[in-house]
Amino acid sequence: MMGKTLLKKVWEIHKVAEISGGRDQLFIGLHLIHEVTSPQAFSMIRELGLKVLFPERTFATCDHIIPTEDTSRPFKDPLAEEMMQAIEKNTKEFGIKFFSPETGKQGIVHIVGPELGLTQPGMTIACGDSHTATHGAFGAIAFGIGTSQVRDVLATQTLAMTPLKVRRIEVNGALKPGVYAKDIILYLIKKLGVKGGIGYAYEFAGSAIESLSMEGRMTVCNMAIEGGARVGYINPDETTYNYLKGREYAPKGNEWEKRIEYWESIKSDPDADYDDIKQFEANDIEPMVTWGINPEQCISITEKIPEPKNDGEKEALEYMKFKPGMPIKGVKIDVAFIGSCTNGRIEDLREVAKYIKGKKVAKHVKAFIVPGSMGVKLQAEKEGLHEIFMDAGFEWRNPGCSMCLAMNPDKLVGDQISASSSNRNFKGRQGSPTGRTLLMSPVMVAAAAIAGEVADAREVFNIKSGSEGGE
Ligand SMILES: CC(C)[C@H](C(=O)O)[C@@H](O)C(=O)O
Numbered sequence: 001m002m003g004k005t006l007l008k009k010v011w012e013i014h015k016v017a018e019i020s021g022g023r024d025q026l027f028i029g030l031h032l033i034h035e036v037t038s039p040q041a042f043s044m045i046r047e048l049g050l051k052v053l054f055p056e057r058t059f060a061t062c063d064h065i066i067p068t069e070d071t072s073r074p075f076k077d078p079l080a081e082e083m084m085q086a087i088e089k090n091t092k093e094f095g096i097k098f099f100s101p102e103t104g105k106q107g108i109v110h111i112v113g114p115e116l117g118l119t120q121p122g123m124t125i126a127c128g129d130s131h132t133a134t135h136g137a138f139g140a141i142a143f144g145i146g147t148s149q150v151r152d153v154l155a156t157q158t159l160a161m162t163p164l165k166v167r168r169i170e171v172n173g174a175l176k177p178g179v180y181a182k183d184i185i186l187y188l189i190k191k192l193g194v195k196g197g198i199g200y201a202y203e204f205a206g207s208a209i210e211s212l213s214m215e216g217r218m219t220v221c222n223m224a225i226e227g228g229a230r231v232g233y234i235n236p237d238e239t240t241y242n243y244l245k246g247r248e249y250a251p252k253g254n255e256w257e258k259r260i261e262y263w264e265s266i267k268s269d270p271d272a273d274y275d276d277i278k279q280f281e282a283n284d285i286e287p288m289v290t291w292g293i294n295p296e297q298c299i300s301i302t303e304k305i306p307e308p309k310n311d312g313e314k315e316a317l318e319y320m321k322f323k324p325g326m327p328i329k330g331v332k333i334d335v336a337f338i339g340s341c342t343n344g345r346i347e348d349l350r351e352v353a354k355y356i357k358g359k360k361v362a363k364h365v366k367a368f369i370v371p372g373s374m375g376v377k378l379q380a381e382k383e384g385l386h387e388i389f390m391d392a393g394f395e396w397r398n399p400g401c402s403m404c405l406a407m408n409p410d411k412l413v414g415d416q417i418s419a420s421s422s423n424r425n426f427k428g429r430q431g432s433p434t435g436r437t438l439l440m441s442p443v444m445v446a447a448a449a450i451a452g453e454v455a456d457a458r459e460v461f462n463i464k465s466g467s468e469g470g471e
C-alpha cells in the first residue's frame with residue numbers, strides 16, 4: 001500500500017462522519033474570525049437561538065476596515081465604527097477572545113494566528129477569508145470559508161467539506177539573489193494558471209521551498225488560492241518548530257515533546273500517493289511583476305508585455321492601458337505599498353530596510369509601509385527599521401489590511417498605478433474603479449518607490465550573486 005499525504009492524514013484524524021454528496025464532516029481545531037465576514041454569522045446564531053459550541057477555539061481580530069493613520073475612536077468612517085462595535089459586542093457576548101487594538105495584538109488575521117503560536121502543524125483551521133491557506137505554511141490544513149460556514153463552525157465546530165486531490169509542487173535548487181518567495185508563487189501561478197488548482201490542495205515541496213523561512217513559506221501558501229487551490233501547505237520541519245517554540249499559544253513543557261511527535265507523524269510519507277506532481281527549478285525564477293488583472297498575468301522584470309493570447313488578456317491590456325511589446329521595466333508608478341497578509345511580516349520589513357537605508361523615495365511617489373500586526377510594528381520599531389523607512393520618505397503606518405483591499409481610507413485615486421506587495425491585482429482592487437495594481441515582492445516595491453518606476457531591484461540595490469537572497 002502506498003503512503004499518505006499530510007492532507008489525507010490530517011483529514012482522516014479530523015473526520016467526524018461521512019455525509020451526503022460525497023462530503024465529510026470535519027472537526028475544525030482552530031477558527032479565526034475578522035470583522036467583515038463574521039457579523040451575519042453571529043446574527044444567524046442569535047436568530048436560531050444557538051450558542052457557540054467551543055468559544056475557546058475561536059479567535060478574533062480586526063483588520064480590513066481599520067484605519068492606518070488616525071486610529072482614534074470612534075473611527076471617522078461610521079461603517080467602520082459600526083463593524084468594530086459589532087465584533088466587540090459579538091466576541092464579548094459569546095465569550096470569544098478578541099485581539100483588539102487595546103490588547104496590543106491586533107493585526108491581519110493571517111499574521112496574528114502564526115505570530116501568537118495559534119497556528120500549529122496537523123490542525124484543521126478555518127476562517128471566513130480566502131487567504132486562510134497562509135496557515136498551511138505550518139503543515140496545517142487551512143482554508144477559507146463563507147459566512148454561512150462561519151455560522152456552522154461557531155455552532156458545531158465542524159464543517160461539511162468535499163475531499164481534495166493533492167498536487168505536489170516541487171521547486172528545487174537555490175533561488176538567485178534578489179529573488180524571493182513572492183516571485184516563486186507568482187511564477188507558479190503563471191505556469192499553472194489561476195484556475196489550475198481548482199479541486200486540489202497544493203503541497204509545496206523541494207529544496208527551494210524547504211530552505212525558505214516561515215515568513216517566506218507563508219507568502220507562498222498565502223497565494224495558493226490565487227492559483228485556484230483552496231488549500232496550500234508545506235510539511236512541518238525544524239524551521240517550523242523553531243519558529244513556534246516559545247510563542248504565546250504554542251505548547252509548553254512536556255506537551256511540546258508530545259506535540260512534536262504528532263507533528264512528525266502527520267508529514268507526507270516519502271511514498272505518498274499524489275494525484276499529480278509538478279517540478280520546477282528555482283534557478284529559472286526571476287523577480288516577477290504582474291502586468292494584468294489577475295496574478296497569472298505576470299512576467300519577469302526582464303520581459304516585455306506579451307501579445308494578448310485570449311479575450312482575458314485583451315481585457316487586461318485595455319484596463320491597464322499597456323501595449324504589447326512594452327517592457328514592464330520603466331512603467332512609472334504613483335504609489336508604493338508594502339504590507340498585507342502576503343508580505344507584511346517582520347522579515348519583509350527587514351529585507352526592505354536593508355536595501356533602502358540611505359536612499360530616497362522618488363518625489364512623485366506616495367510610498368507607505370503598513371506592518372501586518374502590532375507585533376510586527378513593535379518589533380520593527382525595536383530594531384529601528386521605522387526610522388530607516390521614514391528617512392527614505394516612506395510613511396510608517398498602523399497595522400491592518402490597508403490598501404491591499406482598500407476597505408479603509410487608504411485608496412488609489414483615478415487610474416493611479418501602484419507597485420504593491422499584496423496578492424490581488426483585480427480591477428478596482430485598491431480602492432479606485434480604474435486603479436492599476438502591479439504585484440511584486442516587497443524589495444521590488446521598494447526599488448520601484450526609489451526609481452519612481454518599475455525597476456529591477458538587483459540593479460537599484462546592487463544585489464549581486466554571492467550576496468544573500470531568497471527568503
Ligand atoms: C474581505 C474578505 C472576505 C476578503 C477575502 O475573503 O479574501 C479579503 O480578505 C480579500 O483579500 O479579498
Ligand code: SF4
Pocket residue numbers: 063064108129131340341342400401404405422423
Ligand atoms: S491583507 Fe489583503 S488579502 Fe490579506 S486578508 Fe487583508 S484584504 Fe485579504
